[in-house]
Amino acid sequence: xxxxxxxxxxxxxxxxxxxxxxxxxxxxxxxxxxxxxxxxxxxxxxxxxxxxxxxxxxxxxxxxxxxxxxxxxxxxxxxxxxxxxxxxxxxxxxxxxxxxxxxxxxxxxxxxxxxxxxxxxxxxxxxxxxxxxxxxxxxxxxxxxxxxxxxxxxxxxxxxxxxxxxxxxxxxxxxxxxxxxxxxxxxxxxxxxxxxxxxxxxxxxxxxxxxxxxxxxxxxxxxxxxxxxxxxxxxxxxxxxxxxxxxxxxxxxxxxxxxxxxxxxxxxxxxxxxxxxxxxxxxxxxxxxxxxxxxxxxxxxxxxxxxxxxxxxxxxxxxxxxxxxxxxxxxxxxxxxxxxxxxxxxxxxxxxxxxxxxxxxxxxxxxxxxxxxxxxxxxxxxxxxxxxxxxxxxxxxxxxxxxxxxxxxxxxxxxxxxxxxxxxxxxxxxxxxxxxxxxxxxxxxxxxxxxxxxxxxxxxxxxxxxxxxxxxxxxxxxxxxxxxxxxxxxxxxxxxxxxxxxxxxxxxxxxxxxxxxxxxxxxxxxxxxxxxxxxxxxxxxxxxxxxxxxxxxxxxxxxxxxxxxxxxxxxxxxxxxxxxxxxxxxxxxxxxxxxxxxxxxxxxxxxxxxxxxxxxxxxxxxxxxxxxxxxxxxxxxxxxxxxxxxxxxxxxxxxxxxxxxxxxxxxxxxxxxxxxxxxxxxxxxxxxxxxx
Amino acid sequence: xxxxxxxxxxxxxxxxxxxxxxxxxxxxxxxxxxxxxxxxxxxxxxxxxxxxxx
Numbered sequence: 001x002x003x004x005x006x007x008x009x010x011x012x013x014x015x016x017x018x019x020x021x022x023x024x025x026x027x028x029x030x031x032x033x034x035x036x037x038x039x040x041x042x043x044x045x046x047x048x049x050x051x052x053x054x055x056x057x058x059x060x061x062x063x064x065x066x067x068x069x070x071x072x073x074x075x076x077x078x079x080x081x082x083x084x085x086x087x088x089x090x091x092x093x094x095x096x097x098x099x100x101x102x103x104x105x106x107x108x109x110x111x112x113x114x115x116x117x118x119x120x121x122x123x124x125x126x127x128x129x130x131x132x133x134x135x136x137x138x139x140x141x142x143x144x145x146x147x148x149x150x151x152x153x154x155x156x157x158x159x160x161x162x163x164x165x166x167x168x169x170x171x172x173x174x175x176x177x178x179x180x181x182x183x184x185x186x187x188x189x190x191x192x193x194x195x196x197x198x199x200x201x202x203x204x205x206x207x208x209x210x211x212x213x214x215x216x217x218x219x220x221x222x223x224x225x226x227x228x229x230x231x232x233x234x235x236x237x238x239x240x241x242x243x244x245x246x247x248x249x250x251x252x253x254x255x256x257x258x259x260x261x262x263x264x265x266x267x268x269x270x271x272x273x274x275x276x277x278x279x280x281x282x283x284x285x286x287x288x289x290x291x292x293x294x295x296x297x298x299x300x301x302x303x304x305x306x307x308x309x310x311x312x313x314x315x316x317x318x319x320x321x322x323x324x325x326x327x328x329x330x331x332x333x334x335x336x337x338x339x340x341x342x343x344x345x346x347x348x349x350x351x352x353x354x355x356x357x358x359x360x361x362x363x364x365x366x367x368x369x370x371x372x373x374x375x376x377x378x379x380x381x382x383x384x385x386x387x388x389x390x391x392x393x394x395x396x397x398x399x400x401x402x403x404x405x406x407x408x409x410x411x412x413x414x415x416x417x418x419x420x421x422x423x424x425x426x427x428x429x430x431x432x433x434x435x436x437x438x439x440x441x442x443x444x445x446x447x448x449x450x451x452x453x454x455x456x457x458x459x460x461x462x463x464x465x466x467x468x469x470x471x472x473x474x475x476x477x478x479x480x481x482x483x484x485x486x487x488x489x490x491x492x493x494x495x496x497x498x499x500x501x502x503x504x505x506x507x508x509x510x511x512x513x514x515x516x517x518x519x520x521x522x523x524x525x526x527x528x529x530x531x532x533x534x535x536x537x538x539x540x541x542x543x544x545x546x547x548x549x550x551x552x553x554x555x556x557x558x559x560x561x562x563x564x565x566x567x568x569x570x571x572x573x574x575x576x577x578x579x580x581x582x583x584x585x586x587x588x589x590x591x592x593x594x595x596x597x598x599x600x601x602x603x604x605x606x607x608x609x610x611x612x613x614x615x616x617x618x619x620x621x622x623x624x625x626x627x628x629x630x631x632x633x634x635x636x637x638x639x640x641x642x643x644x645x646x647x648x649x650x651x652x653x654x655x656x657x658x659x660x661x662x663x664x665x666x667x668x669x670x671x672x673x674x675x676x677x678x679x680x681x682x683x684x685x686x687x688x689x690x691x692x
Numbered sequence: 693x694x695x696x697x698x699x700x701x702x703x704x705x706x707x708x709x710x711x712x713x714x715x716x717x718x719x720x721x722x723x724x725x726x727x728x729x730x731x732x733x734x735x736x737x738x739x740x741x742x743x744x745x746x
Contacts, residue, residue, distance in 0.1 A: 140728075147726055191720045191731070199734035200741060491745045497707060498715050504703045512696045 012043035023648025036653030161603030165564030520574035
């Protein structure tokens, strides 16, 4: 989705009709920036996108029921209509669209009004300039928009930077997976597999029945029913997983509430410390246990090899006692005499002579000398193996002692944690604390019951998969009664195999997208982060900050707001960058991925300088288009320096106020512009002034 | 990426030429109906199956 222009009519602070063109990015300048004083309409401007595309408003917008501009309303005669309208022109996969949402307000009194139902129009413009309405009704138009940019994902593309950390909370991720699937084109495989497995399989079963083959029809019918049941269980598990996510979110927020209660704060802090300690101890215990396992697997044979070592020692001692060792003559000496054909005294030794026979006899007995050489080596090894055996025994004993001590500490830690929870729930710290503790306990029990249900469904699905595979095998072996039934059977087999291939490719793509997002988030985070945490994306598309404790990754408890904001922005950057990559590689001649803009109100609000510079530098390189709304203080040196070279369009939200002597100027790129202007009108309003 | 492509090719190689054709046709049909909220392209899919597996 490439933004082209935005037309506002009487929307919030924006009086009359005003138009904005966005930087296209074609010349490497992909940033459109709006500078505005507090109250000039930066958040309202962010909301024009959200309202136009989804009919919603962001939670931080005040007085949501009053969208029409106050000055336009005040100027209207009673009985007249005041239009409030936002039209967004954009390009998606080579087509140009204009989405327009409008509502009309009829003035019924000096302060009273009647609102008409809002309307949504979506026009597609052809290359020739003709336009056509998309979809039969508003529902279809809305769906078309959500296919381009899913509703569940808009929070990642149109957001308030000061509140962006909410995106990193577990409950923000409901439907994210589904949204990512749409955005990154995985849905098409899923739909194909589902449609083939349900509707088409059923229809083929009907055909088999019509062909008079009841056994085949029966098998197909069972197959379709089992696939439907499997899909139902999958959907049910998805719901359970969402429940678990939401319940964890509730538990976390309840615990934060406890931290705010004066009497409990100390214990809540202690609880967090104990949890960190518990994670640390568990990590150390796991590491120790892994190291012991590796020690045993590498050197365990030494524990059982002592008998072989003793036997070898005994045999060597016996050979020495018999006088077989050391050997009397070296084999090489005899070989040299035989090769030279002469004795050491110089007398020749001819072939087949008695002297040569004696030499050959000596040669045969020198095998013991080779044995002796080897025994010398083995004896040295046996000594070192005996030493190693004792060392390893000692190391294992130490490791077991350490594990026992860690287990004891862990037990104490768990007991302390349990005691804290008990004490809070006893009510000695006030009803509120006990009530919250009860809620935490209840939610914990619900998490457990959801997890049990998930496991049960997994087992049921596994049983169904076996049954489905059996039916498919049986169907293959079925002798069909007619040519028609035979054809239906072959078609069913093909449908099942193609559906399986679609599902497999969906899984491959899904994992590729997740892994790729995970890598990108990690990469972007590492560039910006100050602390040694790692950022990742879980199988459930949840953003996670982890730290390495005792060689194991553990979630970070209590990350700061700034850290969460950078984490959320990393995910946003990773997603637009991945969609961009998908657009560059077209598979199966299908349009994949795409270009997505980032529209951010106050993106640098509460970030530290290092984070501000990092975010201002990498966001415009990841997204094709970036729209930023910022106040003078938010647009500070480091941000201006990083973004200035990439600005393609620059606007001032010039605030007009009836307040006397409120005039203010803003300096941009060395030039001064009006920022706040004293006006004769009765109501405040904003004019969008283009400066670049 | 090449790993993903290889995995996808390995899946497609398990199909017969007719099934591969059906796979491509199903994908194109589903892509053309992605804009619909709850498409039910059963008849079109059946037509594709009948045309391809004969």
